Amino acid sequence: MSDTTDTGPMRAADGTPLKKSLARALRRQKLRALALIAPLLFFVLVTFVVPIADMLFRSVENQIVSDTLPHTVRLLSSWDSSTGEAPDEPVYAALAVDFQAAAEEKNHTKLGTRLNYENPGLSSMFRKTGRGADDIGKASAKRLTELDPAWKDGATWAALLGSDDWLANMAEWSKDDGRQPRFSARAEATSALPLTSDVYTAFARVVRTEDKKSAVETKPWPVLYTALEQDLATASPEALAAVGGPSAGLLQAAGAAVPGFEPISYKQAFVDMDKGWGEVDSWQTIQSYAARYTPGYFLNAVDLEKSPDGIQQRPEQQQIYLMLFWRTIWMSMLITFCCLLLGYPVAWILANLRASTANVLMILVLLPFWTSLLVRTSAWKVMLQQQGVINDILVWLGLVDDASRLVLINNQFGTIVAMTHILLPFMILPLYSVMKTIPPSYLRAAKSLGATNWTAFWRVYFPQSVPGIGAGSILCYILAIGYYITPELVGGTQGVFISNRIAFHISSSLNWGLAAALGTILLGAVLLLYYVYDKIVGIDNVKLG
Known part of the structure; x- marks a missing residue:
């Protein structure tokens, strides 16, 4: 009796090869998944990708000269300006x-x-x-x-x-x-x-x-x-x-x-x-x-200019953008550090209190979100001005002479104080969510093995809270580096950020090319710092609980 066993490919119930049938089913699943996320992809494309692409284009686009004076530009290309x-x-x-x-x-x-x-x-x-x-x-x-x-x-x-x-x-x-x-x-x-x-x-x-x-x-x-x-x-x-x-x-x-x-x-x-x-x-x-395309906007954004003799620095009285970039970066870092310094103890207390007490106190943390940003910033103007509440209290206590009231607003100090207050909840919430997942028994175990309170905190508790520190720091820094309303209201001439100049060029001077170049450099700086953070800390360690 001869062997008639079928050695061909396995087939589905309808006779289609099983491999082909599985591939078809997998393709259908992918199409269904794509259809579900298509609205979100479209929304991200329209509201995020397209504006960034438009910004990048505007930062180098210069077609108005050649389009408006086409014949002049063609003849001018052979003119020697050195004469x-x-x-x-x-x-x-x-x-x-x-x-x-x-x-x-x-x-x-x-x-x-x-x-x-x-x-x-x-x-x-x-x-x-x-x-x-x-x-x-x-x-x-x-x-x-x-x-x-x-x-x-x-x-x-x-x-x-x-x-x-x-x-x-x-x-x-x-x-x-x-x-x-x-x-x-x-x-x-x-x-x-x-x-x-x-x-x-x-x-x-x-x-x-x-x-x-x-x-x-x-x-x-x-x-x-x-x-x-x-x-x-x-x-x-x-x-x-x-x-x-x-x-x-x-x-x-x-x-x-x-x-x-x-x-x-x-x-x-x-x-x-x-x-x-x-x-x-x-x-x-x-x-x-x-x-038709020019690096001129980017040169202006870093205090340089294009001249017949090549690229050179702008006049000293016009060199403001590099200073604003450095101020924006270091002040954003300082504000983030202040948020961490104030937010870490608050998050630790909330995470270690009874749930009923912690929930009541959490309302106080979330309360600023229910108040307009403009109202909160205006409140600091009232608090910090020379005739404001803080100076009045200091004078009343005799700590400050009435004729020498402190200048707390329209400077960098005013910007740091107001923005720290505004961004503090964005640091507390990620820290709290991570700290809530750290078992208290870890600290008790460390102390039972002879560790002091500080050693137990620093060697056991703090490393486990680093993901929350990373999440809160990134969140606060990214928000701080792009703020312009608060610095505009309380920063004066010494506390404004580069974002204030971007807003000025978009709404007042209408120099959209320079605004786009400044925005592109700011975006590049953020991505660079994000890359450095990923290499040092690791973005995988950032968690929200």
Whole structure:
């Protein structure tokens, strides 16, 4: 009788190989688990990961310069600032086009604000220039419209620069149809008139966004005349002849006449609007920060600056950030130590009292959580000021002379006292939860073996409470290093943290790039200290009970 035993793979009840069936079941379990935690993952992604990624991007992002002055930046890249002279006329000619277009889109003030962070005074220069930049374009407009009044009409420019498909779509469009058709340029016009085509594309985009009139009906920007004059002065007759469309004849006539126009001194026009345009420092700042990504914010965050001569220290009176970083780190450590010094005995008493008594006292520990942070900080302002409760008591006791009251607020002492009070519960609770798990019999056993009270505490009890110390210290330190409300209210000029400057740049100066760089460095410092703590103490030893 032959052996007919099946030596193939084991199978499930439905005939599927058991290995495959188990893998499928495991995959289903993983998908179900993922579906359960998906809302939490999404919440963490939106509220934590995305903001941090955005902060990291803003700390190096610098696209506003190259996006607002694209033609100027391109020509400025070959300028040698070491000559001590302002750029040549072609750079000013490009600036005339870029600046007028930026002023029409209201972007010149944003650029001025950005560059003002690096060179104070540029913001006012950009604003002042924005009020008179159109005069350059109006001068060109006057000369072209004298050749032919048709240049005043928006339809002329649309026919010259828009593609046939776009013109057909615009002819059929009405306001009832909704958004205007997206502009598309005539290919041969883009090749022959690059500056004019770029400006008209921006013009059509703005008109389409405002949605009041079509680009065909809207009065052209003055900068279009400046751009057209510059293009016609350099374009070859063959390139102009290749441009078709209804406005081709006008273009040919203008192309023949423009080379005979008296050249405009764009440099003199800008210097007349503001003498800063003739100064080398202004152009050096634009050139230094023309790249789309810059280390400038991080350099400023560590009291350095980027200059034509390389990276160098900022003026002494502007060096504040490194000092604030060191102050934030060491004061946070000191506050954490004060919380540990005050919280450890309290947690020990709570852990060794009867449960009924400990629960009553625990309410006192938790009571601050039921009071607003602002109220608690304001209470310390009342307590610590020179005419406050503490000074009054000291004067009444005769410990302090009335004329020499202690200065306890608007300094580092005020910040340490107020923040220690606020963060103390965050130290007591982890310590209490860990101490509650330490059996009292361990101390009794140590004493029965001849240990003194101090030896029993230090050799037996304290090592078992270290996990609670670690948890409370990390919690207090992380909270302290990012606080800004309490230091702002009671710290004055000597007790503020780096977080106060971050808040200032976000809400007041609107220098979000510098704020992002400061926040990134602070985050890096926290992660570094966390790494050091893990190596010395071990994060696995941190427990909450």
